[in-house]
Amino acid sequence: MQVLLILLFIIFVAIGVPISFALGFVSFAGIASLSSIPNTVVFTKMFNGLNSFTLLAVPLFILAANLMNEGSISDRLIEVCNSAVGRVRGGLAHANILVSMIFAGISGSSQADTAGIGKILIPAMEKQGYDKKTAVGVTAASSTLGSIIPPSITMVVYAGIANVGTGALFMTGLVPGILLGLAIMAVVALGAKKKNFPKGEAVPVKEVLRQIWHSLPALMTPIILIGGICTGWFTPTESAAFACVYALLIGVFFYKSIKISRLPHILVETMKMSALSLFALATANALGELLSYYQLNLYVQQFFLGMPGGKLVFLVVVVFFFMFVGTFMDAVPAMILFVPIILPSATALGISPIILGLIVVVTLALGLVTPPYGLCLLLAGSISGITIEDSFKGVLPYFLSSVAVLVAMIVFSDFFLAIPAMLFPALF
Secondary structure, three states, rough: OOOHHHHHHHHHHHOOOOOHHHHHHHHHHHHHHHOOOOOOHHHHHHHHHOOOHHHHHHHHHHHHHHHHHOOHHHHHHHHHHHHHHHHOOOHHHHHHHHHHHHHHHHHOOHHHHHHHHHHHHHHHHHHHHHOHHHHHHHHHHHHHHHOOOOOOOOHHHHHHHHHHOHHHHHHHHHHHHHHHHHHHHHHHHHHHOOOOOOOOOOHHHHHHHHHHHHHHHHHHHHHHHHHHHOOOOOOHHHHHHHHHHHHHHHHHHHHHOOOOOHHHHHHHHHHHHHHHHHHHHHOOOOOOHHHHHOOHHHHHHHHOOOOOOOHHHHHHHHHHHHHHHOOOOHHHHHHHHHHHHHHHHHOOOOOOOHHHHHHHHHHEEEEEEEEOOOHHHHHHHHHHOOHHHHHHHHHHHHHHHHHHHHHHHOOOHHHHHHHHHHHHHHHO
């Protein structure tokens, strides 16, 4: 029966059935075949999977990102970053990455980063003289930081699944997130002369400082959110709610760029985007019940405990597996399905659940720029109007630089855990 269910899932995905529906169909078919489990369990698990205060952060962070985009706050961040680094060769590409790093500390979503930043910077880069592949590649690759630099929606979900502190997981993702951004910048710098990337005009220091001052409310957002979570002022869900209120207030009263009449449209768009992730999460919970019935986690644990190589081999297998899963499945349902299966094996091997979460989150973030699913890649390519093949060619050098950082995280996993533990001992 298990083989039949796997084949059914593969067929659904191959013919283009949305992943959330494929998960739901397989869950219902599998549980319906078991006389010991009532069919109502499917719907109960779907409801209970969403009945979580922690998961409320998902639509709230999406709303915060939409308010930021509607309020032209992302535009101001772009202006500041471009004025600061635009004078160097490849400056607008560097500004693109820098904006993504800052925006990641606000939205918690890579897709929101691609949609909000990409629709402005991809046309701007093409107008300045960058080829379409580079504009798409830089934007898509840097937008993956939205899932890694805190606050992060995927980290919130993982923390709920693995029962680890969200604040600790956030702090563990901060340094790797910055390193990933710097690695992408390094690739831009190396290719700047070879591809003769354009450079912008030098902006006087006084003008840069003026723009920073005017954009200070927006620049303070990630500091307030991350600082509030680390100091215990509010939970990740409360920080998401605060981000919504803060974005609305500065958009309406400070920048005066959000019209009250636009709020219904913003809320509807937020609900549409949230429904995509949350429905997939609900059906993944139902399938998770089926997998637990077959005790798949015990088989996986026995397999890894009997395999030579210990922690290193386990983490390498995890990366390859989630890299493959990320090519056709969103991060949230992927974690709901498979983290409970691999977590006992990681614990048995002495791997910290926090390090495991970091590696899983980063790997699934990279899956956002790999075809055929690669949602960030698809979004960026659609903005520029190029094919998925050309989009992937453009993102490949930056993707490989991110993979290099991921390899370092696997080899020196204890080091990446030691830094946040030293900086924030109260969280560990």
